[in-house]
Amino acid sequence: MLIASLKPRTMGGTTNTGLLAYALARAGHKVTCYDADESLQLAAWQRDVTDFPCQVHVADTPAFAETIYPDMDHSGINLVDAGHAENHPDIVDSILEVADLVIVTVSPTKPDYERLTKPERGTTLAKVIRRSGALRPSGLPPTTYVLLNRCQANSGNPKKYAGLLRDGGKSGKDPKWTVLSTRIPRREKIADAVGAPCDVPERKAPYDALVTELTKLGHLPAVGGTA
Numbered sequence: 270m271l272i273a274s275l276k277p278r279t280m281g282g283t284t285n286t287g288l289l290a291y292a293l294a295r296a297g298h299k300v301t302c303y304d305a306d307e308s309l310q311l312a313a314w315q316r317d318v319t320d321f322p323c324q325v326h327v328a329d330t331p332a333f334a335e336t337i338y339p340d341m342d343h344s345g346i347n348l349v350d351a352g353h354a355e356n357h358p359d360i361v362d363s364i365l366e367v368a369d370l371v372i373v374t375v376s377p378t379k380p381d382y383e384r385l386t387k388p389e390r391g392t393t394l395a396k397v398i399r400r401s402g403a404l405r406p407s408g409l410p411p412t413t414y415v416l417l418n419r420c421q422a423n424s425g426n427p428k429k430y431a432g433l434l435r436d437g438g439k440s441g442k443d444p445k446w447t448v449l450s451t452r453i454p455r456r457e458k459i460a461d462a463v464g465a466p467c468d469v470p471e472r473k474a475p476y477d478a479l480v481t482e483l484t485k486l487g488h489l490p491a492v493g494g495t496a
């Protein structure tokens with residue numbers, strides 16, 4: 270299967286991709302990562318640390334569906350870190366043609382909520398995902414979840430923005446998102462994770478919870494099995 274990690278600019282997408290890969294591997298899944306962001310930070314992370322859990326293939330191409338996807342090991346979990354959709358819509362479109370599941374990383378703050386829902390320039394991510402249905406065999410966009418990252422303890426923001434995302438904004442007329450109940454906390458050790466060793470308690474627990482939730486939702490293949 271292919272899980273796509275998407276986000277508007279600088280939300281914590283690469284952090285979430287790498288640490289989700291680490292949690293999936295520790296849960297016994299066969300994992301392979303793909304770096305489809307031209308900044309290649311995920312690939313550099315794998316190069317620079319010894320406990321990164323899997324191979325990271327460079328895959329920042331708008332021909333992702335045609336040239337990268339067919340060669341994947343489809344019996345395992347493939348995880349692709351997409352660059353921000355504003356600057357790389359062609360790559361994101363190609364990933365969405367073939368992704369089984371999309372996780373959109375969003376920080377629960379006003380500017381980040383607005384960057385997702387009302388960007389000053391470009392197409393909203395909701396529309397990019399919705400229109401991908403036209404290129405998929407099912408005719409439907411991939412199942413998509415929002416994962417809230419950088420959630421401050423004792424702040425009302427995670428609850429507030431989760432509600433706004435679920436309800437389609439204050440008016441109820443904006444796109445409605447399904448928000449995972451797992452929340453990645455705002456932590457220095459997570460802020461420093463990209464390019465650093467994975468085996469740190471703060472870098473494990475929230476992502477283990479994410480794997481548990483995705484498993485309960487029925488989105489992950491059986492460990493050691495096929496999708």
Ligand SMILES: Nc1ncnc2c1ncn2[C@@H]1O[C@H](COP(=O)(O)OP(=O)(O)OP(=O)(O)O)[C@@H](O)[C@H]1O
Pocket residue numbers: 276277278279280281282283284285306308352353418419420453454455456457459460461462463
């Ligand atoms: N849980 C967290 N707590 C605190 N800071 C975080 C957390 N997750 C990410 N960050 C910080 O957020 C910033 C963006 O993280 P990251 O590079 O993973 O995002 P990105 O969406 O991949 O960005 P880009 O658009 O550059 O690819 C970094 O400065 C990182 O330190």
Ligand SMILES: [Mg+2]
Pocket residue numbers: 282283284306308310
């Ligand atoms: Mg990134």
